[in-house]
Amino acid sequence: xxxxxxxxxxxxxxxxxxxxxxxxxxxxxxxxxxxxxxxxxxxxxxxxxxxxxxxxxxxxxxxxxxxxxxxxxxxxxxxxxxxxxxxxxxxxxxxxxxxxxxxxxxxxxxxxxxxxxxxxxxxxxxxxxxxxxxxxxxxxxxxxxxxxxxxxxxxxxxxxxxxxxxxxxxxxxxxxxxxxxxxxxxxxxxxxxxxxxxxxxxxxxxxxxxxxxxxxxxxxxxxxxxxxxxxxxxxxxxxxxxxxxxxxxxxxxxxxxxxxxxxxxxxxxxxxxxxxxxxxxxxxxxxxxxxxxxxxxxxxxxxxxxxxxxxxxxxxxxxxxxxxxxxxxxxxxxxxxxxxxxxxxxxxxxxxxxxxxxxxxxxxxxxxxxxxxxxxxxxxxxxxxxxxxxxxxxxxxxxxxxxxxxxxxxxxxxxxxxxxxxxxxxxxxxx
Amino acid sequence: xxxxxxxxxxxxxxxxxxxxxxxxxxxxxxxxxxxxxxxxxxxxxxxxxxxxxxxxxxxxxxxxxxxxxxxxxxxxxxxxxxxxxxxxxxxxxxxxxxxxxxxxxxxxxxxxxxxxxxxxxxxxxxxxxxxxxxxxxxxxxxxxxxxxxxxxxxxxxxxxxxxxxxxxxxxxxxxxxxxxxxxxxxxxxxxxxxxxxxxxxxxxxxxxxxxxxxxxxxxxxxxxxxxxxxxxxxxxxxxxxxxxxxxxxxxxxxxxxxxxxxxxxxxxxxxxxxxxxxxxxxxxxxxxxxxxxxxxxxxxxxxxxxxxxxxxxxxxxxxxxxxxxxxxxxxxxxxxxxxxxxxxxxxxxxxxxxxxxxxxxxxxxxxxxxxxxxxxxxxxxxxxxxxxxxxxxxxxxxxxxxxxxxxxxxxxxxxxxxxxxxxxxxxxxxxxxxxxxxxxxx
Numbered sequence: 001x002x003x004x005x006x007x008x009x010x011x012x013x014x015x016x017x018x019x020x021x022x023x024x025x026x027x028x029x030x031x032x033x034x035x036x037x038x039x040x041x042x043x044x045x046x047x048x049x050x051x052x053x054x055x056x057x058x059x060x061x062x063x064x065x066x067x068x069x070x071x072x073x074x075x076x077x078x079x080x081x082x083x084x085x086x087x088x089x090x091x092x093x094x095x096x097x098x099x100x101x102x103x104x105x106x107x108x109x110x111x112x113x114x115x116x117x118x119x120x121x122x123x124x125x126x127x128x129x130x131x132x133x134x135x136x137x138x139x140x141x142x143x144x145x146x147x148x149x150x151x152x153x154x155x156x157x158x159x160x161x162x163x164x165x166x167x168x169x170x171x172x173x174x175x176x177x178x179x180x181x182x183x184x185x186x187x188x189x190x191x192x193x194x195x196x197x198x199x200x201x202x203x204x205x206x207x208x209x210x211x212x213x214x215x216x217x218x219x220x221x222x223x224x225x226x227x228x229x230x231x232x233x234x235x236x237x238x239x240x241x242x243x244x245x246x247x248x249x250x251x252x253x254x255x256x257x258x259x260x261x262x263x264x265x266x267x268x269x270x271x272x273x274x275x276x277x278x279x280x281x282x283x284x285x286x287x288x289x290x291x292x293x294x295x296x297x298x299x300x301x302x303x304x305x306x307x308x309x310x311x312x313x314x315x316x317x318x319x320x321x322x323x324x325x326x327x328x329x330x331x332x333x334x335x336x337x338x339x340x341x342x343x344x345x346x347x348x349x350x351x352x353x354x355x356x357x358x359x360x361x362x363x364x365x366x367x368x369x370x371x372x373x374x375x376x377x378x379x380x381x382x383x384x385x386x387x388x389x390x391x392x393x394x395x396x397x398x399x400x401x402x403x404x405x406x407x408x409x410x411x412x413x414x415x416x417x418x419x420x421x422x423x424x425x426x427x428x429x430x431x
Numbered sequence: 432x433x434x435x436x437x438x439x440x441x442x443x444x445x446x447x448x449x450x451x452x453x454x455x456x457x458x459x460x461x462x463x464x465x466x467x468x469x470x471x472x473x474x475x476x477x478x479x480x481x482x483x484x485x486x487x488x489x490x491x492x493x494x495x496x497x498x499x500x501x502x503x504x505x506x507x508x509x510x511x512x513x514x515x516x517x518x519x520x521x522x523x524x525x526x527x528x529x530x531x532x533x534x535x536x537x538x539x540x541x542x543x544x545x546x547x548x549x550x551x552x553x554x555x556x557x558x559x560x561x562x563x564x565x566x567x568x569x570x571x572x573x574x575x576x577x578x579x580x581x582x583x584x585x586x587x588x589x590x591x592x593x594x595x596x597x598x599x600x601x602x603x604x605x606x607x608x609x610x611x612x613x614x615x616x617x618x619x620x621x622x623x624x625x626x627x628x629x630x631x632x633x634x635x636x637x638x639x640x641x642x643x644x645x646x647x648x649x650x651x652x653x654x655x656x657x658x659x660x661x662x663x664x665x666x667x668x669x670x671x672x673x674x675x676x677x678x679x680x681x682x683x684x685x686x687x688x689x690x691x692x693x694x695x696x697x698x699x700x701x702x703x704x705x706x707x708x709x710x711x712x713x714x715x716x717x718x719x720x721x722x723x724x725x726x727x728x729x730x731x732x733x734x735x736x737x738x739x740x741x742x743x744x745x746x747x748x749x750x751x752x753x754x755x756x757x758x759x760x761x762x763x764x765x766x767x768x769x770x771x772x773x774x775x776x777x778x779x780x781x782x783x784x785x786x787x788x789x790x791x792x793x794x795x796x797x798x799x800x801x802x803x804x805x806x807x808x809x810x811x812x813x814x815x816x817x818x819x820x821x822x823x824x825x826x827x828x829x830x831x832x833x834x835x836x837x838x839x840x841x842x843x844x845x846x847x848x849x850x851x852x853x854x855x856x857x858x859x860x861x862x863x864x865x866x867x868x869x870x871x872x873x
Contacts, residue, residue, distance in 0.1 A: 033507065036477070036510040036670075036671060037510055037670070037671055037672070039509040039510050040477070040507065040508050040509045040510065041477050041478070041508055041509070041510035041512075042477055042478045042479075042480060042508060042510075042751075043477070043478070043479050043480070043504040043505060043506075043507040043508050044479075044480040044481070044482070044504070044751070045480070045481050045482070045500075045504055046481070046482035046483075046749075047482065047483055047484070048467075048482065048483075048484055048749070049484050050484075052463075061459070062461060063459050063461045063463075064461050064462060064463050064464075065463040065464070066463065066464040066465070067464065067465045067466050067467065067484045067485060068464060068466050068484065068485040070485075071464050074464065075463075075464060078461055078462045078463070078464075079461065081461070081462075081536065082459065082460050082461025082462070082536070085450075085457055085460040085461075085536055085537060085540050086457050086458070086459060086460060087455075087456045087457040087458075089456075115504055115507050116507065119507050135672050137671040137672050137673040137792060138671055138673060170673065170792075172672060172673060172792045175675060175792070175793055175794055176793065177673075177790055177792040177793045214640060214641055241453075245453055245454055245557050245559075246454070246556035246557040246593065246595060247556070247557045247559075247593045247600070249600060323463065323465075325459055355788045355789070355790055355795065355796070355797045355821075356786075356787060356788040356797035356798070356799060356819060356821075358785075358786055358788070359785045359786050359787065359788075359797070359798070359799030359819060361601075361602065361785075361816075361817055363593055363600040363601070363602050364599070364600055364601060364602075364816075364817070366637075366816070366817040366871065367817070367819075368640070368799075368817065368818070368819035368869030368870060368871065369797060369819065369869070370788075370790075370795055370796070370797035370819075370821040370869075372790065372793070388793075388795050388821070388823070390640065390797070390819065390821050390867065390869035391869075392640055392819075392869045392870060392871035393871055394871070426640060426871045428640035428641060428867060428868070428869050428870075430642070430821075430823075430867050
């Protein structure tokens with residue numbers, strides 16, 4: 001189908017009925033090869049298309065979406081109806097075209113969305129896993145390409161491509177499990193074989209884990225463990241909407257030394273990553289945003305509607321997922337700080353991942369989670385696996401007192417970060 | 432040309448309505464439309480699966496082409512799949528007490544605003560309420576000539592209150608979702624409760640971590656059931672070797688008298704009239720009198736594993752069916768709430784849930800309470816906040832000391848394999864011995 005033609009039709013029809021209209025279309029094609037019982041079990045191919053419409057009339061924002069191009073009129077009517085109910089707000093207009101608009105590294109031209117390619121990646125995953133005596137219980141490879149198009153009645157008409165290559169593998173040996181994954185827009189950046197090997201190694205090395213007594217220990221969070229706690233708690237606290245609504249712990253702390261004085265947190269939409277983009281979900285040009293520098297809170301993330309409402313500037317932080325309304329998010333968030341080469345000095349417990357990070361209290365920052373694949377570390381060496389324990393703490397307090405960052409930076413979804421050492425943390429052992 | 436051994440097509444077309452009110456501001460209120468179809472083909476070995484938008488399920492030509500394309504995909508697979516025979520029947524969908532489609536968006540917004548504003552009591556800094564309504568028109572057909580269609584209507588809301596004092600922020604949240612009609616009327620009480628819980632948590636202590644006796648309320652005990660037993664009994668995890676319950680049918684894994692059930696036919700939030708493979712649904716007793724009795728199956732896992740009941744295949748719109756829970760619960764025992772509190776004597780009473788997660792292969796699960804109270808001498812005393820529990824699947828069910836007589840179901844959503852489906856969980860009050868509490872209090 002011709003998206004450009006349909007978009008023009010919706011913009012023209014909507015222009016007569018609202019002050020401004022915006023149309024966002026995505027077209028995706030993806031394939032996925034799934035592992036069942038250690039071999040290739042399912043082969044999937046998916047195509048999807050969606051159109052989301054926003055209308056603005058007298059400061060009231062309406063929204064609707066559809067997966068059926070033939071229902072565009074119904075979708076436009078639904079957006080207008082929704083706008084009649086929304087509360088009116090300060091509104092300074094949708095963006096106008098930016099002549100200097102460039103592009104960001106979001107797509108791999110060489111990535112082929114073919115089931116044979118995904119099947120080849122599964123073979124590599126399994127070959128990696130075969131290096132250790134474990135059973136493979138799941139995982140697979142995904143390849144996808146999507147085309148995104150944003151247009152509005154002010155003349156903006158941007159389009160971009162995104163690609164994704166992702167692999168994962170889950171291994172087990174008796175009651176010891178190991179899970180590893182990797183994803184990138186660029187297929188050459190991921191190594192299915194290394195991912196398979198790492199998952200199998202985790203399951204194998206964690207076998208026969210011992211117990212640990214309740215108490216305070218130094219803890220080394222892997223990038224995965226750190227990302228799941230930070231992603232659930234810190235990222236929402238940086239959202240300007242949460243700040244203005246009174247549900248961010250960081251709300252009244254702009255300019256304050258909130259975190260460890262080496263900590264830097266920034267969003268770089270021009271670095272290669274799954275969120276790379278030159279324009280945000282509102283059509284605002286993106287730029288590097290430093291949220292925390294040397295532990296000082298520098299700014300919050302805003303989309304257009306929140307910025308207009310509260311007299312702030314958009315930071316180009318609107319993100320769109322699927323056919324939903326754009327909301328405040330991050331593109332490629334980086335966490336950096338003082339690196340140490342001796343992260344495992346003395347005695348510590350290393351934590352590969354956590355179970356239950358989504359149950360953390362996003363407002364207070366408090367969490368208590370089960371830890372996965374923990375090891376007892378002495379002088380940098382993993383001496384013995386631990387079977388089970390809980391880690392309890394507070395993310396905002398943790399980020400105030402960081403012992404050091406590793407040199408093992410890793411991309412976990414839209415977050416890139418190294419491992420983090422935190423001393424004197426609360427571990428709850430089992431009876 | 433390779434022949435398809437079997438195919439099925441599931442088409443879900445419908446509308447989703449969302450209203451979001453944040454601190455009294457109607458942020459959005461609107462309806463979106465979707466129309467997704469999944470075509471599955473069993474080739475010589477395993478599954479080829481295609482997902483498309485707005486397929487005309489009545490067009491033989493279109494269906495034929497999609498089945499052919501899915502068959503080509505299936506050729507890439509190596510894992511030999513067989514399908515067990517399973518009963519075919521379609522339950523009647525419960526009648527709607529009030530059809531949400533007959534109520535206009537203005538009225539829904541007004542009713543939601545009433546719930547949201549009820550949460551705004553002194554010291555509450557933020558209130559937010561969301562209404563979600565889904566109308567799904569489901570059509571299913573397979574190569575065996577089975578054909579079903581039904582309509583599912585879901586309506587419900589969540590309300591969140593955040594209380595704030597001297598830099599301390601605490602939350603209270605309530606939700607209610609049903610499949611039997613429109614669900615926004617006369618619910619201001621839940622808004623007020625969210626506000627009251629948030630404010631009282633401002634004075635709550637941090638729980639101290641360690642092993643202790645715990646009393647779980649029906650909502651939390653439901654999440655416990657879902658995480659501790661439900662997932663590990665899913666036939667796909669058992670087949671893949673990813674569940675500690677594999678090979679344990681007929682073994683005692685819990686105390687005498689313990690009965691754990693998954694029942695998709697109940698008119699709770701996880702109700703389905705027929706499963707996503709066109710298989711009739713029925714009550715499945717996972718555990719009977721403490722003995723592991725049945726796994727939850729789809730046709731594929733029943734053929735591969737046995738020892739269980741099919742009819743547990745479910746799918747999100749535009750995603751292939753996988754084995755899922757629906758309405759999962761512990762049956763009533765005979766202890767009263769007062770007996771449970773008295774027997775606990777010293778421990779912790781835990782209420783509500785912010786969810787949980789399980790590693791079924793390792794046999795370890797975690798789940799989180801919204802708040803709780805210390806129990807001293809059989810009486811609930813000081814309020815505590817941010818309490819998680821963790822446990823081991825194979826031992827935890829032996830640690831249930833008392834089972835209450837007051838089962839209640841709570842609606843929620845469950846994520847697995849990237850898909851989210853509506854479920855409900857429930858149990859009566861439970862007394863757990865030696866529960867591992869993850870608090871950070873000293």
